[in-house]
Amino acid sequence: MQDITAGQYQLVYNFFSFTIAAMAATTLFLWLNRSQVAKYYRPAITISGLVTFIAAYHYVRILDSWDGAYEVIDGTITATGVAFNDAYRYVDWLLTVPLLLVELILVMRLSKSETISKSVRLGTLAAVMILLGYPGEISDAAGVRWLWWSLSMIPFLWIVYELFVGLRASLESQPASARGLVNTARYLTIFAWAFYPIVFLFPMLGLQGGVADTFVQVGYSIADIVAKAVFGILIFFIAVRKSEAEGEEASA
Protein backbone atom coordinates (compact mmCIF):
# COMPACT_ATOMS: atom_id res chain seq x y z
CA MET A 1 0.00 0.00 0.00
CA GLN A 2 3.01 2.35 0.45
CA ASP A 3 3.66 2.90 -3.25
CA ILE A 4 0.47 4.80 -3.87
CA THR A 5 0.82 8.31 -5.29
CA ALA A 6 -1.12 11.37 -4.15
CA GLY A 7 -2.94 11.35 -7.50
CA GLN A 8 -4.01 7.72 -7.15
CA TYR A 9 -5.14 8.36 -3.59
CA GLN A 10 -7.29 11.30 -4.72
CA LEU A 11 -8.75 9.32 -7.61
CA VAL A 12 -9.87 6.50 -5.32
CA TYR A 13 -11.14 9.00 -2.75
CA ASN A 14 -13.29 10.77 -5.34
CA PHE A 15 -14.59 7.47 -6.68
CA PHE A 16 -15.74 6.49 -3.19
CA SER A 17 -17.51 9.82 -2.76
CA PHE A 18 -19.18 9.41 -6.17
CA THR A 19 -20.32 5.93 -5.16
CA ILE A 20 -21.86 7.20 -1.90
CA ALA A 21 -23.85 9.81 -3.84
CA ALA A 22 -24.96 7.29 -6.48
CA MET A 23 -26.06 4.70 -3.90
CA ALA A 24 -27.89 7.20 -1.68
CA ALA A 25 -29.66 8.80 -4.64
CA THR A 26 -30.74 5.40 -5.98
CA THR A 27 -32.07 4.42 -2.56
CA LEU A 28 -34.24 7.53 -2.39
CA PHE A 29 -35.37 7.19 -6.01
CA LEU A 30 -36.53 3.63 -5.36
CA TRP A 31 -38.28 4.28 -2.07
CA LEU A 32 -39.96 7.49 -3.23
CA ASN A 33 -41.25 5.81 -6.39
CA ARG A 34 -42.38 2.66 -4.66
CA SER A 35 -46.08 3.51 -5.00
CA GLN A 36 -45.68 3.66 -8.81
CA VAL A 37 -45.66 -0.14 -9.00
CA ALA A 38 -48.43 -2.64 -8.19
CA LYS A 39 -48.65 -3.85 -4.60
CA TYR A 40 -47.12 -7.23 -5.41
CA TYR A 41 -43.87 -5.64 -6.62
CA ARG A 42 -43.37 -3.20 -3.72
CA PRO A 43 -41.29 -5.55 -1.55
CA ALA A 44 -38.92 -6.03 -4.53
CA ILE A 45 -38.51 -2.23 -4.78
CA THR A 46 -38.10 -1.87 -1.02
CA ILE A 47 -35.35 -4.49 -1.07
CA SER A 48 -33.63 -2.90 -4.09
CA GLY A 49 -33.48 0.31 -2.03
CA LEU A 50 -32.17 -1.60 0.99
CA VAL A 51 -29.31 -2.96 -1.11
CA THR A 52 -28.19 0.53 -2.18
CA PHE A 53 -28.82 1.85 1.37
CA ILE A 54 -26.53 -0.79 2.88
CA ALA A 55 -23.95 -0.06 0.17
CA ALA A 56 -24.14 3.70 0.86
CA TYR A 57 -23.52 3.02 4.56
CA HIS A 58 -20.48 0.88 3.80
CA TYR A 59 -19.03 3.35 1.30
CA VAL A 60 -19.20 6.06 3.99
CA ARG A 61 -17.16 3.75 6.23
CA ILE A 62 -14.84 2.80 3.35
CA LEU A 63 -14.20 6.48 2.55
CA ASP A 64 -13.49 7.23 6.22
CA SER A 65 -11.10 4.29 6.43
CA TRP A 66 -9.31 5.39 3.24
CA ASP A 67 -9.14 8.92 4.61
CA GLY A 68 -7.58 7.63 7.83
CA ALA A 69 -5.00 5.44 6.08
CA TYR A 70 -3.14 8.26 4.26
CA GLU A 71 -2.29 11.89 4.71
CA VAL A 72 -1.62 14.23 1.80
CA ILE A 73 0.21 17.40 2.82
CA ASP A 74 1.59 19.80 0.18
CA GLY A 75 1.07 17.11 -2.46
CA THR A 76 3.12 14.52 -0.59
CA ILE A 77 1.39 11.36 0.58
CA THR A 78 2.32 9.43 3.70
CA ALA A 79 0.73 6.30 5.16
CA THR A 80 -0.56 6.99 8.68
CA GLY A 81 0.03 3.38 9.75
CA VAL A 82 -3.70 2.81 10.31
CA ALA A 83 -4.56 0.08 7.81
CA PHE A 84 -7.33 0.54 5.25
CA ASN A 85 -10.13 -1.79 6.24
CA ASP A 86 -10.73 -4.28 3.43
CA ALA A 87 -13.43 -6.11 5.36
CA TYR A 88 -16.18 -3.52 4.80
CA ARG A 89 -16.68 -4.71 1.23
CA TYR A 90 -17.12 -8.30 2.30
CA VAL A 91 -19.45 -7.39 5.15
CA ASP A 92 -21.45 -5.34 2.64
CA TRP A 93 -21.61 -8.15 0.09
CA LEU A 94 -22.61 -10.67 2.74
CA LEU A 95 -25.78 -8.63 3.28
CA THR A 96 -26.42 -7.19 -0.17
CA VAL A 97 -25.73 -10.06 -2.57
CA PRO A 98 -28.39 -12.38 -1.10
CA LEU A 99 -30.82 -9.41 -1.10
CA LEU A 100 -29.96 -8.62 -4.74
CA LEU A 101 -30.92 -12.15 -5.68
CA VAL A 102 -34.15 -11.90 -3.69
CA GLU A 103 -35.16 -8.65 -5.44
CA LEU A 104 -34.64 -10.31 -8.80
CA ILE A 105 -36.58 -13.42 -7.80
CA LEU A 106 -39.45 -11.30 -6.41
CA VAL A 107 -39.81 -9.21 -9.55
CA MET A 108 -40.07 -12.39 -11.66
CA ARG A 109 -43.25 -13.26 -9.75
CA LEU A 110 -42.72 -17.01 -9.66
CA SER A 111 -44.98 -19.34 -7.69
CA LYS A 112 -44.80 -18.94 -3.90
CA SER A 113 -42.92 -22.21 -3.35
CA GLU A 114 -40.47 -21.45 -6.15
CA THR A 115 -39.90 -17.94 -4.76
CA ILE A 116 -39.03 -19.33 -1.34
CA SER A 117 -36.88 -22.26 -2.53
CA LYS A 118 -34.95 -20.14 -5.04
CA SER A 119 -34.40 -17.34 -2.48
CA VAL A 120 -33.08 -19.73 0.14
CA ARG A 121 -30.87 -21.68 -2.29
CA LEU A 122 -29.36 -18.74 -4.15
CA GLY A 123 -29.09 -16.61 -0.98
CA THR A 124 -27.14 -19.35 0.78
CA LEU A 125 -24.88 -19.93 -2.21
CA ALA A 126 -24.18 -16.18 -2.35
CA ALA A 127 -23.21 -16.07 1.34
CA VAL A 128 -20.92 -19.09 0.89
CA MET A 129 -19.33 -17.47 -2.19
CA ILE A 130 -18.47 -14.31 -0.23
CA LEU A 131 -17.19 -16.12 2.84
CA LEU A 132 -14.89 -18.19 0.59
CA GLY A 133 -13.56 -15.07 -1.12
CA TYR A 134 -12.50 -13.22 2.02
CA PRO A 135 -9.50 -15.34 3.14
CA GLY A 136 -8.05 -14.80 -0.34
CA GLU A 137 -8.68 -11.06 -0.35
CA ILE A 138 -6.74 -10.44 2.86
CA SER A 139 -3.77 -12.58 1.77
CA ASP A 140 -0.72 -11.26 -0.06
CA ALA A 141 0.38 -14.73 -1.19
CA ALA A 142 -0.62 -15.43 -4.78
CA GLY A 143 -1.12 -19.16 -4.06
CA VAL A 144 -3.54 -18.47 -1.22
CA ARG A 145 -5.42 -15.93 -3.33
CA TRP A 146 -5.80 -18.41 -6.20
CA LEU A 147 -6.99 -21.17 -3.87
CA TRP A 148 -9.83 -19.14 -2.30
CA TRP A 149 -10.64 -17.48 -5.61
CA SER A 150 -11.15 -20.91 -7.17
CA LEU A 151 -13.29 -22.16 -4.28
CA SER A 152 -15.39 -19.02 -4.37
CA MET A 153 -15.90 -19.46 -8.12
CA ILE A 154 -17.86 -22.70 -7.57
CA PRO A 155 -20.93 -21.07 -5.95
CA PHE A 156 -20.37 -18.02 -8.19
CA LEU A 157 -20.70 -20.03 -11.41
CA TRP A 158 -23.63 -21.98 -9.98
CA ILE A 159 -25.55 -18.77 -9.23
CA VAL A 160 -24.72 -17.12 -12.56
CA TYR A 161 -25.72 -20.24 -14.47
CA GLU A 162 -28.98 -20.58 -12.58
CA LEU A 163 -29.84 -16.92 -13.13
CA PHE A 164 -28.89 -16.86 -16.77
CA VAL A 165 -30.62 -20.09 -17.70
CA GLY A 166 -33.42 -19.75 -15.15
CA LEU A 167 -34.30 -16.25 -16.32
CA ARG A 168 -34.33 -17.31 -19.95
CA ALA A 169 -36.78 -20.11 -19.12
CA SER A 170 -39.07 -17.71 -17.29
CA LEU A 171 -38.96 -15.10 -20.08
CA GLU A 172 -41.94 -16.84 -21.69
CA SER A 173 -44.13 -16.21 -18.68
CA GLN A 174 -43.29 -12.48 -18.56
CA PRO A 175 -45.53 -9.93 -20.24
CA ALA A 176 -44.23 -9.01 -23.72
CA SER A 177 -43.56 -5.40 -22.72
CA ALA A 178 -41.19 -6.50 -19.90
CA ARG A 179 -39.26 -9.16 -21.82
CA GLY A 180 -36.66 -6.80 -23.23
CA LEU A 181 -35.83 -5.43 -19.78
CA VAL A 182 -35.71 -8.88 -18.18
CA ASN A 183 -33.27 -9.89 -20.90
CA THR A 184 -31.18 -6.79 -20.11
CA ALA A 185 -31.25 -7.81 -16.43
CA ARG A 186 -29.87 -11.24 -17.43
CA TYR A 187 -26.93 -9.73 -19.32
CA LEU A 188 -26.34 -7.03 -16.72
CA THR A 189 -26.09 -9.73 -14.04
CA ILE A 190 -23.49 -11.68 -16.02
CA PHE A 191 -21.55 -8.55 -16.92
CA ALA A 192 -21.59 -6.90 -13.48
CA TRP A 193 -20.94 -10.08 -11.53
CA ALA A 194 -18.05 -11.14 -13.77
CA PHE A 195 -16.34 -7.89 -12.80
CA TYR A 196 -15.75 -9.01 -9.20
CA PRO A 197 -13.60 -12.11 -9.74
CA ILE A 198 -11.66 -10.20 -12.40
CA VAL A 199 -10.95 -7.27 -10.06
CA PHE A 200 -9.92 -9.80 -7.40
CA LEU A 201 -7.32 -11.12 -9.90
CA PHE A 202 -5.71 -7.71 -10.61
CA PRO A 203 -2.95 -8.06 -7.99
CA MET A 204 -2.18 -11.57 -9.26
CA LEU A 205 -1.86 -10.46 -12.89
CA GLY A 206 1.23 -8.32 -12.59
CA LEU A 207 -0.36 -5.13 -11.24
CA GLN A 208 1.60 -3.92 -8.23
CA GLY A 209 1.60 -1.45 -5.38
CA GLY A 210 -0.40 1.71 -5.84
CA VAL A 211 -1.53 0.82 -9.35
CA ALA A 212 -3.02 -2.47 -8.15
CA ASP A 213 -4.72 -0.77 -5.17
CA THR A 214 -6.18 1.92 -7.39
CA PHE A 215 -7.49 -0.55 -9.94
CA VAL A 216 -8.99 -2.78 -7.25
CA GLN A 217 -10.76 0.04 -5.41
CA VAL A 218 -12.01 1.79 -8.53
CA GLY A 219 -12.93 -1.56 -10.11
CA TYR A 220 -15.00 -2.74 -7.15
CA SER A 221 -16.72 0.66 -6.94
CA ILE A 222 -17.77 0.53 -10.60
CA ALA A 223 -18.90 -3.07 -10.21
CA ASP A 224 -20.95 -2.14 -7.13
CA ILE A 225 -22.61 0.79 -8.88
CA VAL A 226 -23.61 -1.39 -11.84
CA ALA A 227 -24.64 -4.46 -9.84
CA LYS A 228 -26.62 -2.53 -7.20
CA ALA A 229 -27.71 0.92 -8.37
CA VAL A 230 -28.12 0.38 -12.13
CA PHE A 231 -29.55 -3.08 -11.48
CA GLY A 232 -31.99 -1.70 -8.88
CA ILE A 233 -33.30 0.89 -11.33
CA LEU A 234 -33.69 -1.81 -13.95
CA ILE A 235 -35.70 -3.91 -11.46
CA PHE A 236 -37.87 -0.84 -10.85
CA PHE A 237 -38.64 -0.43 -14.56
CA ILE A 238 -39.38 -4.13 -14.94
CA ALA A 239 -41.84 -3.80 -12.05
CA VAL A 240 -43.43 -0.72 -13.71
CA ARG A 241 -43.89 -2.54 -17.03
CA LYS A 242 -45.26 -5.65 -15.37
CA SER A 243 -47.63 -3.60 -13.20
CA GLU A 244 -48.97 -1.91 -16.35
CA ALA A 245 -49.34 -5.18 -18.24
CA GLU A 246 -51.05 -6.94 -15.34
CA GLY A 247 -53.29 -3.95 -14.67
CA GLU A 248 -54.45 -4.10 -18.30
CA GLU A 249 -55.11 -7.83 -18.04
CA ALA A 250 -57.09 -7.34 -14.86
CA SER A 251 -59.22 -4.60 -16.39
CA ALA A 252 -59.53 -6.41 -19.74
Place this chain on the structure above:
Amino acid sequence: MQDITAGQYQLVYNFFSFTIAAMAATTLFLWLNRSQVAKYYRPAITISGLVTFIAAYHYVRILDSWDGAYEVIDGTITATGVAFNDAYRYVDWLLTVPLLLVELILVMRLSKSETISKSVRLGTLAAVMILLGYPGEISDAAGVRWLWWSLSMIPFLWIVYELFVGLRASLESQPASARGLVNTARYLTIFAWAFYPIVFLFPMLGLQGGVADTFVQVGYSIADIVAKAVFGILIFFIAVRKSEAEGEEASA
Protein backbone atom coordinates in the same frame (compact mmCIF):
# COMPACT_ATOMS: atom_id res chain seq x y z
CA MET B 1 -8.67 -6.12 28.07
CA GLN B 2 -4.95 -5.51 27.41
CA ASP B 3 -4.23 -8.89 25.84
CA ILE B 4 -6.30 -8.33 22.74
CA THR B 5 -4.51 -8.70 19.40
CA ALA B 6 -4.89 -6.40 16.39
CA GLY B 7 -6.66 -9.22 14.54
CA GLN B 8 -9.18 -9.76 17.35
CA TYR B 9 -9.78 -6.03 17.57
CA GLN B 10 -10.49 -5.85 13.82
CA LEU B 11 -12.77 -8.87 13.93
CA VAL B 12 -14.89 -7.33 16.68
CA TYR B 13 -14.84 -3.96 14.90
CA ASN B 14 -16.12 -5.50 11.67
CA PHE B 15 -18.76 -7.46 13.51
CA PHE B 16 -20.07 -4.27 15.08
CA SER B 17 -20.21 -2.56 11.69
CA PHE B 18 -22.00 -5.57 10.21
CA THR B 19 -24.51 -5.43 13.07
CA ILE B 20 -25.20 -1.72 12.48
CA ALA B 21 -25.91 -2.39 8.80
CA ALA B 22 -28.11 -5.42 9.56
CA MET B 23 -30.14 -3.58 12.22
CA ALA B 24 -30.61 -0.43 10.13
CA ALA B 25 -31.59 -2.41 7.03
CA THR B 26 -34.09 -4.48 9.02
CA THR B 27 -35.63 -1.33 10.52
CA LEU B 28 -36.21 0.16 7.08
CA PHE B 29 -37.47 -3.13 5.66
CA LEU B 30 -40.06 -3.39 8.44
CA TRP B 31 -41.22 0.21 8.34
CA LEU B 32 -41.39 0.38 4.54
CA ASN B 33 -43.35 -2.87 4.34
CA ARG B 34 -45.74 -1.98 7.16
CA SER B 35 -48.61 -1.42 4.76
CA GLN B 36 -48.27 -5.01 3.48
CA VAL B 37 -49.97 -6.34 6.64
CA ALA B 38 -53.52 -5.85 7.90
CA LYS B 39 -54.19 -2.81 10.05
CA TYR B 40 -54.34 -4.84 13.28
CA TYR B 41 -50.73 -6.04 12.85
CA ARG B 42 -49.13 -2.70 11.98
CA PRO B 43 -48.25 -1.72 15.56
CA ALA B 44 -46.40 -5.05 15.91
CA ILE B 45 -44.37 -4.24 12.78
CA THR B 46 -43.71 -0.67 13.92
CA ILE B 47 -42.42 -1.98 17.25
CA SER B 48 -40.27 -4.65 15.56
CA GLY B 49 -38.66 -1.81 13.62
CA LEU B 50 -38.21 0.24 16.80
CA VAL B 51 -36.32 -2.64 18.38
CA THR B 52 -33.83 -2.85 15.50
CA PHE B 53 -33.67 0.97 15.30
CA ILE B 54 -32.71 1.24 18.99
CA ALA B 55 -30.18 -1.55 18.48
CA ALA B 56 -28.67 0.20 15.42
CA TYR B 57 -28.29 3.38 17.50
CA HIS B 58 -26.54 1.52 20.32
CA TYR B 59 -24.24 -0.37 17.96
CA VAL B 60 -23.11 2.96 16.49
CA ARG B 61 -22.18 4.02 20.04
CA ILE B 62 -20.63 0.62 20.79
CA LEU B 63 -18.49 0.80 17.65
CA ASP B 64 -17.35 4.34 18.53
CA SER B 65 -16.50 3.25 22.05
CA TRP B 66 -14.55 0.24 20.75
CA ASP B 67 -12.77 2.50 18.25
CA GLY B 68 -11.78 4.87 21.06
CA ALA B 69 -10.51 2.15 23.38
CA TYR B 70 -7.69 0.93 21.12
CA GLU B 71 -5.32 2.23 18.51
CA VAL B 72 -3.80 0.05 15.79
CA ILE B 73 -0.74 1.58 14.12
CA ASP B 74 1.35 -0.48 11.70
CA GLY B 75 -0.36 -3.63 12.94
CA THR B 76 0.46 -2.97 16.60
CA ILE B 77 -2.41 -2.48 19.04
CA THR B 78 -2.30 -0.27 22.13
CA ALA B 79 -5.03 0.44 24.65
CA THR B 80 -5.71 4.18 24.75
CA GLY B 81 -6.73 3.97 28.40
CA VAL B 82 -10.29 5.06 27.60
CA ALA B 83 -12.42 2.13 28.74
CA PHE B 84 -14.82 0.37 26.38
CA ASN B 85 -18.34 1.15 27.57
CA ASP B 86 -20.11 -2.08 28.48
CA ALA B 87 -23.24 -0.29 29.62
CA TYR B 88 -24.57 0.44 26.12
CA ARG B 89 -25.67 -3.16 25.72
CA TYR B 90 -27.64 -3.14 28.96
CA VAL B 91 -29.25 0.21 28.20
CA ASP B 92 -30.20 -1.21 24.81
CA TRP B 93 -31.65 -4.40 26.27
CA LEU B 94 -33.59 -2.49 28.91
CA LEU B 95 -35.49 -0.82 26.09
CA THR B 96 -35.55 -3.51 23.42
CA VAL B 97 -36.26 -6.73 25.32
CA PRO B 98 -39.64 -5.60 26.74
CA LEU B 99 -40.50 -4.27 23.25
CA LEU B 100 -39.51 -7.59 21.67
CA LEU B 101 -41.94 -9.37 23.96
CA VAL B 102 -44.68 -6.86 23.13
CA GLU B 103 -44.21 -7.34 19.36
CA LEU B 104 -44.56 -11.09 19.81
CA ILE B 105 -47.66 -10.75 22.01
CA LEU B 106 -49.25 -8.33 19.53
CA VAL B 107 -48.73 -10.56 16.53
CA MET B 108 -50.42 -13.45 18.37
CA ARG B 109 -53.63 -11.38 18.49
CA LEU B 110 -54.79 -12.51 21.91
CA SER B 111 -57.78 -10.97 23.67
CA LYS B 112 -57.35 -7.33 24.70
CA SER B 113 -57.09 -8.11 28.42
CA GLU B 114 -54.62 -10.93 27.80
CA THR B 115 -52.54 -8.70 25.54
CA ILE B 116 -52.26 -6.06 28.26
CA SER B 117 -51.64 -8.41 31.19
CA LYS B 118 -49.04 -10.46 29.31
CA SER B 119 -47.26 -7.33 28.04
CA VAL B 120 -47.04 -5.81 31.52
CA ARG B 121 -45.98 -9.04 33.22
CA LEU B 122 -43.39 -10.18 30.67
CA GLY B 123 -42.14 -6.64 30.05
CA THR B 124 -41.52 -6.12 33.77
CA LEU B 125 -39.82 -9.50 34.14
CA ALA B 126 -37.56 -8.64 31.20
CA ALA B 127 -36.54 -5.33 32.75
CA VAL B 128 -35.80 -7.04 36.09
CA MET B 129 -33.78 -9.72 34.30
CA ILE B 130 -31.56 -7.11 32.64
CA LEU B 131 -31.10 -5.01 35.75
CA LEU B 132 -30.02 -8.13 37.66
CA GLY B 133 -27.51 -9.09 34.97
CA TYR B 134 -25.64 -5.79 34.87
CA PRO B 135 -23.84 -5.88 38.26
CA GLY B 136 -22.41 -9.23 37.19
CA GLU B 137 -21.35 -8.04 33.75
CA ILE B 138 -19.20 -5.20 35.10
CA SER B 139 -17.53 -7.36 37.74
CA ASP B 140 -14.27 -9.25 37.25
CA ALA B 141 -14.85 -11.49 40.28
CA ALA B 142 -16.18 -14.89 39.26
CA GLY B 143 -18.23 -15.19 42.47
CA VAL B 144 -20.01 -11.88 41.89
CA ARG B 145 -20.65 -12.79 38.26
CA TRP B 146 -22.17 -16.15 39.23
CA LEU B 147 -24.38 -14.56 41.89
CA TRP B 148 -25.99 -12.01 39.54
CA TRP B 149 -26.10 -14.45 36.67
CA SER B 150 -28.12 -16.86 38.85
CA LEU B 151 -30.48 -14.12 40.03
CA SER B 152 -31.00 -12.93 36.48
CA MET B 153 -31.76 -16.49 35.37
CA ILE B 154 -34.93 -16.57 37.49
CA PRO B 155 -36.92 -14.02 35.43
CA PHE B 156 -35.14 -15.32 32.31
CA LEU B 157 -36.42 -18.87 32.77
CA TRP B 158 -39.86 -17.60 33.73
CA ILE B 159 -40.14 -15.61 30.48
CA VAL B 160 -38.76 -18.37 28.28
CA TYR B 161 -41.09 -20.92 29.88
CA GLU B 162 -44.12 -18.68 29.49
CA LEU B 163 -43.29 -17.96 25.86
CA PHE B 164 -42.51 -21.52 24.92
CA VAL B 165 -45.49 -23.06 26.64
CA GLY B 166 -47.79 -20.07 26.10
CA LEU B 167 -47.07 -19.98 22.38
CA ARG B 168 -47.70 -23.69 22.03
CA ALA B 169 -51.10 -23.32 23.69
CA SER B 170 -52.04 -20.48 21.36
CA LEU B 171 -50.86 -22.34 18.25
CA GLU B 172 -54.35 -23.84 17.94
CA SER B 173 -55.96 -20.44 17.57
CA GLN B 174 -53.55 -19.37 14.79
CA PRO B 175 -54.48 -19.78 11.10
CA ALA B 176 -53.02 -22.99 9.68
CA SER B 177 -50.81 -21.09 7.22
CA ALA B 178 -49.07 -19.21 10.06
CA ARG B 179 -48.56 -22.13 12.46
CA GLY B 180 -45.23 -23.23 11.01
CA LEU B 181 -43.80 -19.73 11.39
CA VAL B 182 -45.17 -19.29 14.92
CA ASN B 183 -43.50 -22.55 15.82
CA THR B 184 -40.25 -21.28 14.31
CA ALA B 185 -40.65 -18.12 16.44
CA ARG B 186 -40.95 -20.31 19.54
CA TYR B 187 -37.73 -22.15 18.82
CA LEU B 188 -35.92 -19.02 17.67
CA THR B 189 -36.80 -17.38 20.99
CA ILE B 190 -35.37 -20.28 22.99
CA PHE B 191 -32.29 -20.52 20.81
CA ALA B 192 -31.52 -16.81 20.58
CA TRP B 193 -32.27 -16.04 24.21
CA ALA B 194 -30.21 -18.95 25.49
CA PHE B 195 -27.21 -17.37 23.77
CA TYR B 196 -27.09 -14.43 26.20
CA PRO B 197 -26.54 -16.24 29.51
CA ILE B 198 -24.04 -18.54 27.75
CA VAL B 199 -22.05 -15.60 26.34
CA PHE B 200 -22.15 -14.05 29.82
CA LEU B 201 -20.48 -17.22 31.13
CA PHE B 202 -17.57 -17.20 28.63
CA PRO B 203 -15.15 -15.32 30.93
CA MET B 204 -16.04 -17.65 33.80
CA LEU B 205 -15.40 -20.80 31.77
CA GLY B 206 -11.67 -20.43 31.30
CA LEU B 207 -11.65 -17.99 28.41
CA GLN B 208 -9.26 -15.15 29.19
CA GLY B 209 -8.08 -11.76 28.04
CA GLY B 210 -8.51 -10.91 24.38
CA VAL B 211 -10.04 -14.28 23.50
CA ALA B 212 -12.78 -13.82 26.11
CA ASP B 213 -13.44 -10.23 25.00
CA THR B 214 -13.66 -11.27 21.38
CA PHE B 215 -16.01 -14.17 22.10
CA VAL B 216 -18.23 -12.01 24.30
CA GLN B 217 -18.52 -9.14 21.81
CA VAL B 218 -18.98 -11.33 18.74
CA GLY B 219 -21.33 -13.64 20.68
CA TYR B 220 -23.60 -10.82 21.86
CA SER B 221 -23.64 -9.32 18.36
CA ILE B 222 -24.76 -12.60 16.79
CA ALA B 223 -27.36 -13.09 19.54
CA ASP B 224 -28.69 -9.55 18.98
CA ILE B 225 -28.94 -10.04 15.22
CA VAL B 226 -30.88 -13.28 15.65
CA ALA B 227 -33.08 -12.13 18.54
CA LYS B 228 -33.92 -8.73 17.02
CA ALA B 229 -33.42 -8.61 13.24
CA VAL B 230 -34.14 -12.22 12.23
CA PHE B 231 -36.93 -12.38 14.82
CA GLY B 232 -38.42 -9.09 13.57
CA ILE B 233 -38.53 -10.39 9.99
CA LEU B 234 -40.15 -13.58 11.22
CA ILE B 235 -42.80 -11.51 13.05
CA PHE B 236 -43.37 -9.63 9.78
CA PHE B 237 -43.98 -12.84 7.83
CA ILE B 238 -46.29 -14.19 10.54
CA ALA B 239 -48.27 -10.94 10.23
CA VAL B 240 -48.38 -11.29 6.43
CA ARG B 241 -49.68 -14.86 6.61
CA LYS B 242 -52.24 -14.00 9.28
CA SER B 243 -53.40 -10.94 7.32
CA GLU B 244 -53.92 -13.14 4.25
CA ALA B 245 -55.76 -15.83 6.20
CA GLU B 246 -58.00 -13.33 7.99
CA GLY B 247 -58.63 -11.42 4.76
CA GLU B 248 -59.86 -14.63 3.14
CA GLU B 249 -62.08 -15.39 6.11
CA ALA B 250 -63.49 -11.88 6.05
CA SER B 251 -64.29 -12.08 2.34
CA ALA B 252 -65.55 -15.68 2.54
